[in-house]
Amino acid sequence: MYLYEYEAKRLFDRAGIPIPRGKVVTTATEAAAVSVQFKGRVVIKAQVQAGGRGKAGLVKIASTPHEATTVTQGILGRTFHGEQVAKVLVEEVVDIAQELYAAIALDTASGLPVILVSSRGGMDIEQVAQETPEALVRFPLEILTTFHPFRAREIWREAGINGEILPKLSAVLEKMVNLFFHLDAYTVEINPLVVTRENRVVAADGKLIVDDAALAKHEEELALCRPASEGLEDEAKKAGLSYVSLDPEGNIGIIAGGAGLSLATMDTVTMLGGKPANFLDTGGGISAEKMAQALRIVLQTPNVKGIIINVFGGINNCLTMAQGISRVIDEDSPRARILVKMRGHSQEEGWALLEKRRLPVIKYGTTAEAVQLLLDLLGADRLEGEQLCRSC
Numbered sequence: 001m002y003l004y005e006y007e008a009k010r011l012f013d014r015a016g017i018p019i020p021r022g023k024v025v026t027t028a029t030e031a032a033a034v035s036v037q038f039k040g041r042v043v044i045k046a047q048v049q050a051g052g053r054g055k056a057g058l059v060k061i062a063s064t065p066h067e068a069t070t071v072t073q074g075i076l077g078r079t080f081h082g083e084q085v086a087k088v089l090v091e092e093v094v095d096i097a098q099e100l101y102a103a104i105a106l107d108t109a110s111g112l113p114v115i116l117v118s119s120r121g122g123m124d125i126e127q128v129a130q131e132t133p134e135a136l137v138r139f140p141l142e143i144l145t146t147f148h149p150f151r152a153r154e155i156w157r158e159a160g161i162n163g164e165i166l167p168k169l170s171a172v173l174e175k176m177v178n179l180f181f182h183l184d185a186y187t188v189e190i191n192p193l194v195v196t197r198e199n200r201v202v203a204a205d206g207k208l209i210v211d212d213a214a215l216a217k218h219e220e221e222l223a224l225c226r227p228a229s230e231g232l233e234d235e236a237k238k239a240g241l242s243y244v245s246l247d248p249e250g251n252i253g254i255i256a257g258g259a260g261l262s263l264a265t266m267d268t269v270t271m272l273g274g275k276p277a278n279f280l281d282t283g284g285g286i287s288a289e290k291m292a293q294a295l296r297i298v299l300q301t302p303n304v305k306g307i308i309i310n311v312f313g314g315i316n317n318c319l320t321m322a323q324g325i326s327r328v329i330d331e332d333s334p335r336a337r338i339l340v341k342m343r344g345h346s347q348e349e350g351w352a353l354l355e356k357r358r359l360p361v362i363k364y365g366t367t368a369e370a371v372q373l374l375l376d377l378l379g380a381d382r383l384e385g386e387q388l389c390r391s392c
Contacts, residue, residue, distance in 0.1 A: 313344020
C-alpha cells in the first residue's frame, strides 16, 4: 500500500517526527483559506502516488491567497502517471538551511532492510547513487537486533554530519526505524529531511509503503491517517458546501456566503483576537435544509465556542436561511454562542424569526462589529463561568 504524502506525514507526526504545518484540501477556495491561516508563503503539492511532481509543475509556492487560488486551480484535475489530482497539500514554507536524505528500505537482493542517508537531499536519490555513490551511506539492519542511538549518530557522522544538529537527526532516524518495523513497511523515506535556519529538523516530504499482507494488522492505525475533521469535510461536500477545518485550538466557527466574504471574516476574527476554527462557504441558492446542515457541521467542529454567520440575501433568501438556522436552534438547542449578520432579500422576516429565538442579529453593522460582539459575549460567558466556579 503506497500512502499519499499527507497520510505518511500524519503517521510521522504520531511517531514524533517533526513535519510542517499543513492541510489537505480539494478546492482552490479552501487552499486560499489555509493560506490566510498560515499568514505567509505556502507550498502547494499535488497528492499523487508517484515521484517527480516538482519537475511536472505539481509542486509550487504561493505568496498570497490569490496566488494560492490560481496555483491550486492549475494543479487540481491534472493527470500524472495515470492518476488525476483530486487533492493538494497546502503547507507552510520551511526556511531551509540544509537538505538531507534519510530512508529505510527493503533491499531486494538480500531481502533485508537497509538504512540510507545522505547529505545531498532534495533530489533524485538514484541519481546521487549513480553519480556520487560515496555520498550515499548504507547501513544494513538486523531484524532481531535493537537499533541503538549511537548507531544513528555513527551513520550520520559517516555522511559528514556533525555538530549540535546531530542528536536531532539521530532521533529522527531512530523513529523512522521504529516506524518501519512497527508498520511492516517496505519503505520509509524523507526527502528532503530539512535542517532549518533555526536548527530545527523537519520532514519536508514523506514516502511510506506498507506491506499489503499486513494491512489487516494495522487497519485501525492506518485509519488514523484520516482525522475526524475530514469526516466533516466529506459531509459538507455531499451537501454542496465548502468546509475546511483550520486551527485545532480555534474557538470561532465561521459560516459565510461566498469565498471572499468567508476569507474577510476569517481575517477579521484573527485581527480582533479570536481564532478561526473553520471556513465554511454556503455558496448560492441555499435552502433551509442546507443552512441547517451547514450550522450542524460547524457545531461539530472541535473546540468551537461561538459561531458567526455572515451572509447576504442576494441569490440567497434571508428568510430561508433564518428558517434553517431556527430549525437547528429548536431541534438541537446548541450550547455554542451563535451570532447572525444578515442583510438582503426578505431580511425583516428573517431577522424577526431569529430574534424570536433570542439570537443576536447584526442588521446594519460591519463584520468587525459583529465579530467583536461575538467575542464580547464569549468573554462574558467565560467570566460568568469563573464566578460560578468560585461560588461552588
